[in-house]
Amino acid sequence: MSVICSKCGCTLGTLDQFCGTCSADLEEKAKAAMAFAVRIIAKPCPECHYGAPPAAAQCRACGFDFAHSEPRPLVYASWPTRLAAALIDFVLVGLPVLAMVLVVGRPAVIVWFAVMFPLLYCLGFWTLDGATPGKAAFGLRVVTSTGEPVFPIQGFIRYTGYLVSALAFFIGFLMAFGNRERRGFHDFWAGTVVIKSRRIR
Numbered sequence: 001m002s003v004i005c006s007k008c009g010c011t012l013g014t015l016d017q018f019c020g021t022c023s024a025d026l027e028e029k030a031k032a033a034m035a036f037a038v039r040i041i042a043k044p045c046p047e048c049h050y051g052a053p054p055a056a057a058q059c060r061a062c063g064f065d066f067a068h069s070e071p072r073p074l075v076y077a078s079w080p081t082r083l084a085a086a087l088i089d090f091v092l093v094g095l096p097v098l099a100m101v102l103v104v105g106r107p108a109v110i111v112w113f114a115v116m117f118p119l120l121y122c123l124g125f126w127t128l129d130g131a132t133p134g135k136a137a138f139g140l141r142v143v144t145s146t147g148e149p150v151f152p153i154q155g156f157i158r159y160t161g162y163l164v165s166a167l168a169f170f171i172g173f174l175m176a177f178g179n180r181e182r183r184g185f186h187d188f189w190a191g192t193v194v195i196k197s198r199r200i201r
Contacts, residue, residue: 045059045061045062045064074143074147074193074195075195075196076180076181076182076193076194076195076196077138077140077182077194077195077196078182079176079177079182081138081140081196082135082140082176082182082194084134084138085132085134085135085137085138085140086134087134088133088134088137089121089122089132089133089134089135090134092121092132092133092134093117093118093121096113096117097110097113097114097117097118100113100114118159119156119159122155122158122159122162123152123155123156123159126142126150126155126158127149127150127151127152127155130142130143130149130150130197131197135194139196139197140194140195140196140197141194141195141196141197142158142192142193142194143192143193143195144191144192144193145181145191145192145193147195150190150192154190154191154192155190157189157190158186158187158189158190158192159186160186160189161184161185161186161187161188161189161190162186164185164186164189165184165185165186168185171185172184172185172186173185175188181193182194
């Protein structure tokens, strides 16, 4: 397998450490590129779980000191707060679906929209920022049981847990009353929890 010299553009072998044409130090360039990638693609803050902060002394969202502090335990969201957040999301999802029912006269389009819009709404917000608008309004965030960001596949599994909970007479949602972490069936199903974020707004 060959590589291209970033300085002069000539083709080199994979194990070459120097460019034979311009004498560029390829190893040093590779180390610099790796250091840049580490600064940009970093793990989220262990304290507030927001964003992917670069290699800095403190988190820009909550002020957490990366070098000299230990993350505090997760603070699980209370069920009244989760309920209020769910009501906001229900309205935000329901209004566009209702508008489609009133405006569009094609049942197939309405059914497709009613199925896909809630899925994309939840999956997009959970994986991009960890919180739907309803949860964000109360400072809540969906993370894994270890405090890591939710991956798309986990978000999809969590959403299927919503459907199962609803079909089972909402028993899955009521499970949040019976455990310390306030996890519903969908949280156990996907390995997630809903926490109170410490992000500075």
